Amino acid sequence: MTELDKFDYRLLELLQENSRLTGSELSTQVGLSSAACLRRVQRLRETGVIERDVAVVSPKAFGKRMMIIVLLTMERDRPDRYILMREAFAKMPEVVQCHHVTGAHDFVLRIQVADMDEYSEFVERVFHEPYIKRYESLAVLGSLK
Amino acid sequence: MTELDKFDYRLLELLQENSRLTGSELSTQVGLSSAACLRRVQRLRETGVIERDVAVVSPKAFGKRMMIIVLLTMERDRPDRYILMREAFAKMPEVVQCHHVTGAHDFVLRIQVADMDEYSEFVERVFHEPYIKRYESLAVLGSLK
DNA sequence: TAAAATTTGCGGAAATTTCGCACGCATTTA
DNA sequence: TAAATGCGTGCGAAATTTCCGCAAATTTTA
Numbered sequence: 001m002t003e004l005d006k007f008d009y010r011l012l013e014l015l016q017e018n019s020r021l022t023g024s025e026l027s028t029q030v031g032l033s034s035a036a037c038l039r040r041v042q043r044l045r046e047t048g049v050i051e052r053d054v055a056v057v058s059p060k061a062f063g064k065r066m067m068i069i070v071l072l073t074m075e076r077d078r079p080d081r082y083i084l085m086r087e088a089f090a091k092m093p094e095v096v097q098c099h100h101v102t103g104a105h106d107f108v109l110r111i112q113v114a115d116m117d118e119y120s121e122f123v124e125r126v127f128h129e130p131y132i133k134r135y136e137s138l139a140v141l142g143s144l145k
Numbered sequence: 146m147t148e149l150d151k152f153d154y155r156l157l158e159l160l161q162e163n164s165r166l167t168g169s170e171l172s173t174q175v176g177l178s179s180a181a182c183l184r185r186v187q188r189l190r191e192t193g194v195i196e197r198d199v200a201v202v203s204p205k206a207f208g209k210r211m212m213i214i215v216l217l218t219m220e221r222d223r224p225d226r227y228i229l230m231r232e233a234f235a236k237m238p239e240v241v242q243c244h245h246v247t248g249a250h251d252f253v254l255r256i257q258v259a260d261m262d263e264y265s266e267f268v269e270r271v272f273h274e275p276y277i278k279r280y281e282s283l284a285v286l287g288s289l290k
Numbered sequence: 291t292a293a294a295a296t297t298t299g300c301g302g303a304a305a306t307t308t309c310g311c312a313c314g315c316a317t318t319t320a
Numbered sequence: 321t322a323a324a325t326g327c328g329t330g331c332g333a334a335a336t337t338t339c340c341g342c343a344a345a346t347t348t349t350a
Contacts, residue, residue, distance in 0.1 A: 004206075012200070012202050015199070015200035015202075016199055016200055016202055017197075017199070018197060018198065018199070019164065019165075019198045019199050019200040020198045022336080022337060022338090023337065023338070024336095024337085032298080032299090033298070033299050033300080034299095034337090034338090035298080035299065035300080035301095035338085035339085035340090036297075036298055036299070038337090038338060038339075039297085039298090039339090039340095040297095042338090042339085047206075048203055048206065049202060049203055049206040050200045050201065050202055050203075051201045051202065051203045052162075052163060052200075052201045053163065053164045053165045053198065053199070053200050053201070054160070054161055054162070054163070054164050054198070054199060054201060055157070055160035055161055055164040055195045055197075055198050056195065056196045056197045056198070056199060057157050057160075057161055057194060057195055057196065058193055058194055058195075058196045061149075061192075061193065061194040067244070069244060069246055069253050071216075086287070086289060089289060090289050090290070095289075095290070096290060097288070097289070097290050098288065098289040098290060099212070099214060099283075099285045099287070099288045099289075100285065100286045100287045100288070101214055101283035101284060101285050101286060102283060102284045102286060103281070103282070103283045103284070104281075105283060108214050108253075108283065108285075136248070136249075137248070138244075138246035138247060138248045138250060138253065139246060139247045139248070140244045140245065140246050140253075141244075141245045141246060141247060142231070142244070142245045143242070143243065143244045143245070144231055144234060144235050144240075144242070144243040144244075145235070145240070145241060145242050145243060167305080167306060167307090168306065168307070169306085177329080177330090178329070178330050178331080179306090179307090179330095180307085180308085180309090180329085180330070180331080180332095181328075181329060181330070183306090183307060183308075184308090184309095184328085184329090185328095187307090187308085
């Protein structure tokens with residue numbers, strides 16, 4: 001893949017904000033013709049610089065009003081457990097993000113639920129397992145980006 | 146806003162995966178005409194159920210190969226500092242996500258940088274301030290979603 | 291500096307989205 | 321109960337957007 005120039009960076013910047021911008025809208029912002037913009041965007045997609053395009057759905061519209069970040073520490077006896085955990089988290093609709101990390105904790109999860117009841121039910125179901133040593137819940141008051 | 150039905154949920158599910166699906170592609174998956182699908186999607190956007198559409202850019206394509214989660218604890222003397230901090234974080238390109246949380250920590254940041262040098266430079270510049278009491282860096286080994 | 295390769299802008303063609311309209315279905319109103 | 325009203329559908333035309341070929345321009349290579 002060839003190098004990205006300032007036009008590509010500008011396009012990426014714009015599309016990260018709003019991927020529905022049309023060729024001519026991009027054109028006026030970037031200073032290239034509409035066709036040139038679209039060609040470059042197409043290429044950015046093909047080469048994997050743009051991995052995918054997604055719709056961001058409001059959690060509130062789904063009635064999911066609470067966000068919680070969980071720091072998870074597992075028992076150290078079974079390293080293969082990490083892979084299983086990741087796969088399990090991937091399937092849970094409450095888990096909107098999951099990072100495997102180094103340090104005192106093993107996983108950082110971002111959880112989205114309707115209310116405290118739903119969360120405590122989730123905790124009961126998922127975290128009360130023998131191979132989970134500790135978990136710390138941080139309620140999110142507000143977010144950026 | 147009126148209630149969402151199973152067609153809407155199906156559309157949201159599909160568009161969260163790939164927001165570039167065309168009307169006719171949605172049509173075959175959902176079982177409504179192309180026009181009906183697009184009308185519903187348009188409505189979901191207007192009513193804010195779909196907040197926005199974004200391109201997901203590969204951090205690696207930008208040379209940002211390291212992801213770090215930071216747990217930040219501030220001094221408790223200046224509550225107004227939180228707002229300033231959030232605004233400051235919003236402007237930093239390294240900070241791709243920022244949550245203000247309750248509990249032992251105050252902020253959870255997700256940081257994206259090229260390498261350790263760039264990270265230590267960032268830490269030096271941002272975290273070595275008198276009103277920051279403590280920070281814990283968790284290097285991300287892998288992520289889901 | 292000349293040749294080669296890449297990218298651009300300009301149309302027109304193809305694809306996609308938007309819109310008006312008539313219809314069916316359910317709920318409300320008289 | 322019958323008529324009226326509202327809402328969403330499918331169809332097809334119009335509008336918009338994307339895609340693609342081509343010649344000119346620009347950049348890279350030798």
